[in-house]
Amino acid sequence: MxxxxxxxxxxxxxxxxxxxxxxxxxxxxxxxxxxxxxxxxxxxxxxxxxxxxxxxxxxxxxxxxxxxxxxxxxxxxxxxxxxxxxxxxxxxxxxxxxxxxxxxxxxxxxxxxxxxxxxxxxxxxxxxxxxxxxxxxxxxxxxxxxxxxxxxxxxxxxxxxxxAEREPGPLAEASRWYADSDIGRRYAKVCGDYNPIHLSAASARLFGFPKAIAHGMWSQAMALAALRGHLPNSGYGFEVDFLKPVRLPSEVVLSASEAGPAGELRLDGHGELLHMLGRWDQL
Missing domain, CATH: 3.10.129.10 (Hotdog Thioesterase)
Known part of the structure; x- marks a missing residue:
């Protein structure tokens, strides 16, 4: 086209x-x-x-x-x-x-x-x-x-x-963090993404969510920052599938492969909630 x-x-x-x-x-x-x-x-x-x-x-x-x-x-x-x-x-x-x-x-x-x-x-x-x-x-x-x-x-x-969902094999915990109740508002202030589903429980309910949820791009950025020692400075791809939303507030656990030219990651929450699956590769 x-x-x-x-x-x-x-x-x-x-x-x-x-x-x-x-x-x-x-x-x-x-x-x-x-x-x-x-x-x-x-x-x-x-x-x-x-x-x-x-x-x-x-x-x-x-x-x-x-x-x-x-x-x-x-x-x-x-x-x-x-x-x-x-x-x-x-x-x-x-x-x-x-x-x-x-x-x-x-x-x-x-x-x-x-x-x-x-x-x-x-x-x-x-x-x-x-x-x-x-x-x-x-x-x-x-x-x-x-x-x-x-x-x-x-x-x-x-x-x-x-x-098909590409479920990774066993991965070691790499990091964990707490997504507090106002992280959606703080991300919006910095990044300009004021989607109502991220700002408060009241605005999220207008779109069918019982609570506000974290921005997917914040979760991806947090994962990339935590895994910076696993990847080179350039010549790489980093991708994620957004699955179950991270309801605010909540704690999440990032697990990942060892450092190398390719690897896998996952972000889990409480109650066997799988929030994100991802992988990186060499270009």
Whole structure:
């Protein structure tokens, strides 16, 4: 498909984007637009420092592998709330995320981001699409992210693929942490993701959750920070499947393979709740 790119000087304000998201509650089509957005976005030192503290990354002179997602988030919001985008933002479910760090993320002031949606597929509960985000510096592609999103209630032709859950073998505990009741609000303040399901029990109940739940990207970032000694500085992929949500507050346990070019991880909660399965590999 030939993609039509729109180059922006800057994304719209988050306030206007969230107002646009709140005004759309129904599916308005069954195909993805052929448009994409591009924009140069600069890292903000104070925000980067706050993100490191929030997700337990050390300051080693490089961007955390998940931080370009935070930089690109307003651009992603603008794509997903565009007039030509057929699915309402509120209600999308984040099923899977993969980041690829192709080269070291050091010495970065700004990056040129490109965001588009692709790969619409039937699913047992509706349909899924991939939100693709790519970041370039002066030398070319540096970082890539694939976020798979579920659109509940979407009717798609074809058979929904059955993806077998890849349960890892026995893994040793690598870390554990407590997700307190306000982590959703603190993550939103730093990263700009003010989805109501993360902010309070009252706002989460409006969308069918009995309690607020932690952001999946916070859990992924915490896992990546805890496993920083297992992975190289670059040339790796790190992916997770988001399974049962982490209800707030709760304690979770991260287990992982030994350090190496490839490995597996899992995030468990109390009562045999499996929150997240993941893996890393060498590119």
């Amino acid at each position: 030939s993609r039509h790119w729109h180059d922006l000087h800057a994304p719209d304000s988050r306030a206007s984007l969230y107002l646009r998201a709140a005004s759309k509650r129904k599916i308005s089509g069954d195909s993805l637009p052929d448009t994409g957005l591009r924009c140069v976005i600069r890292a903000q030192p104070d925000n980067l420092a706050a993100y490191r503290r929030l997700c337990h990354f050390t300051d080693d002179g490089r961007l955390p592998g998940t931080y370009p997602h935070v930089m690109a988030f307003p651009l992603q919001l603008q794509l997903l709330t565009g007039h030509d985008f057929p699915f309402p933002l509120l209600g999308l479910v984040h099923l899977y995320n993969r980041i690829e760090v192709l080269r070291p993320l050091g010495g970065i002031d700004g990056l040129r981001f490109a965001v588009y949606a692709d790969n619409l597929q039937p699913h047992a509960k509706g349909g899924t699409f991939d939100l693709i985000t790519e970041a370039e510096d002066g030398l070319g592609l540096l970082w890539r992210e694939t976020s798979r999103m579920l659109v509940r209630g979407l009717h798609q032709e074809g058979q929904a693929s059955e993806l």
